[in-house]
Amino acid sequence: MxxxxxxxxxxxxxxxxxxxxxxxxxxxxxxxxxxxxxxxxxxxxxxxxxxxxxxxxxxxxxxxxxxxxxxxxxxxxxxxxxxxxxxxxxxxxxxxxxGGREERAREMAAELLKVGIPGAFEGALKYVGNPDLISRTHFARYLVETGRCSDTNDVFRKYLADGKPGYVPHRxxxxxxxxxxxxxxxxxxxxxxxxxxxxxxxxxxxxxxxxxxxxxxxxxxxxxxxxxxxxxxxxxxxxxxxxxxxxxxxxxxxxxxxxxxxxxxxxxxxxxxxxxxxxxxxxxxxx
Structure with a gap:
């Protein structure tokens, strides 16, 4: 071929x-x-x-x-x-x-609130085409929109990678x-x-x-x-x-x-x- x-x-x-x-x-x-x-x-x-x-x-x-x-x-x-x-x-x-993505997303929003970032779950939802598939990428886009970070890669480095304030593992x-x-x-x-x-x-x-x-x-x-x-x-x-x-x-x-x-x-x-x-x-x- x-x-x-x-x-x-x-x-x-x-x-x-x-x-x-x-x-x-x-x-x-x-x-x-x-x-x-x-x-x-x-x-x-x-x-x-x-x-x-x-x-x-x-x-x-x-x-x-x-x-x-x-x-x-x-x-x-x-x-x-x-x-x-x-x-x-x-x-x-x-x-x-x-099935477990929404629960994980709500936990991520709670962790971000602890470091002074309110409304992250609702903010991420604005970028979600399929609510069953809310993910870290949607949170990253919201944090860029609010000026917390310059781009999505910056968000992952500061907040959403393993060991950072908004990271929640999923099975x-x-x-x-x-x-x-x-x-x-x-x-x-x-x-x-x-x-x-x-x-x-x-x-x-x-x-x-x-x-x-x-x-x-x-x-x-x-x-x-x-x-x-x-x-x-x-x-x-x-x-x-x-x-x-x-x-x-x-x-x-x-x-x-x-x-x-x-x-x-x-x-x-x-x-x-x-x-x-x-x-x-x-x-x-x-x-």
């Missing part, structure tokens, strides 16, 4: 992005994307809109989702691609994963659960942006890859918006070591906030197997 510019990781207003699925499809097509997936956090409610928008843009498309899991006490993200978005077990699992799905939901729905599970898990030791990272593989995971994001050039090489080598297909995705959330625009990443290293080659039969092609 002759595809080089696939973007298989981005977010819409259905989770914590600022553009609609339709606007993302249009932007992807304008930026030369040849295969696109919308991967909202723990939510597949935007998949039909994404599929219709991709068809309208003449853009090949895969279903997608990004599932939050807890591994070794930390939050790790697993991207699912090419699954049946009507699968009952997947839908039920994602609903359960979303997500298990790694095996997330991989099973994806694979049993006919899709492929992919470790998202592994270079972002900075607190993992090499031993913990090896354990993540090993357990992921044992559960039936088949891919890893090698080229993604938060990886450095050195990390492209590191995770290309780990893809080969663990016999995983390689994925590519910008993790685009917003024109104003994201490090990398849709479709603007370097190509995958040539020695890797692109994950879309394993998903050829699941790609929806425009008529």
């Amino acid at each position: 002759n595809i080089s510019n696939a973007d298989l990781h981005c977010h819409s207003t259905v989770s914590d992005g600022t553009l609609s699925p339709e606007a993302l499809a249009e932007r992807a097509r304008a930026n030369g994307v040849e295969l696109w997936a919308l991967t909202d956090h723990d939510e597949i409610g935007g998949q039909q809109r994404a599929r219709d928008a991709a068809r309208a843009q003449g853009l090949p498309h895969l279903t997608g989702v990004e599932i939050s899991v807890t591994f070794a006490g930390e939050t790790v993200h697993i991207v699912g691609l090419g699954f049946d978005d009507r699968d009952e077990a997947l839908c039920q699992g994602l609903a359960a994963t979303r 997500w799905a298990g790694l095996g659960d997330a991989v099973r939901w994806i694979t049993q729905a006919g899709g492929i599970a992919v470790i998202a942006h592994p270079g972002r898990y900075h607190r993992f030791t090499p031993t913990t990272e090896f354990a993540l890859f090993s357990e992921f593989k044992e559960h039936g995971g088949q891919g890893v994001e090698v080229v993604t918006g938060s990886h450095t050039t050195a990390e492209y090489g590191k995770y290309a080598a780990m893809a080969i070591e663990f016999d995983l297909a390689a994925s590519r995705g910008s993790d685009f959330h917003s024109p104003a906030e994201s490090r990398t625009d849709l479709g603007k990443l370097p190509r995958l290293p040539s020695q890797l197997t692109p994950v879309w080659e394993l998903l050829a039969e699941r790609i929806t092609h425009p008529a």
Whole structure:
């Protein structure tokens, strides 16, 4: 399959992005994307809109989702691609994963109040397209709006990262659960942006890859918006070591906030197997 510019990781207003699925499809097509997936956090409610928008843009498309899991006490993200978005077990699992977000958000607002920031829950809600998916990103946008910080990255550094005043941990799905939901729905599970898990030791990272593989995971994001050039090489080598297909995705959330625009990443290293080659039969092609 002759595809080089696939973007298989981005977010819409259905989770914590600022553009609609339709606007993302249009932007992807304008930026030369040849295969696109919308991967909202723990939510597949935007998949039909994404599929219709991709068809309208003449853009090949895969279903997608990004599932939050807890591994070794930390939050790790697993991207699912090419699954049946009507699968009952997947839908039920994602609903359960979303369930604790409001309680966590209210706890975050209470912690921010202790450091002199009132009204954070209500302020964050102004930025939420789907109330079931209120997240730290929505709080960050509110704190930028009120002048507490210069940008969302500044908010995370000062208030919302682990150990900071507004951080509240959340217990997500298990790694095996997330991989099973994806694979049993006919899709492929992919470790998202592994270079972002900075607190993992090499031993913990090896354990993540090993357990992921044992559960039936088949891919890893090698080229993604938060990886450095050195990390492209590191995770290309780990893809080969663990016999995983390689994925590519910008993790685009917003024109104003994201490090990398849709479709603007370097190509995958040539020695890797692109994950879309394993998903050829699941790609929806425009008529």
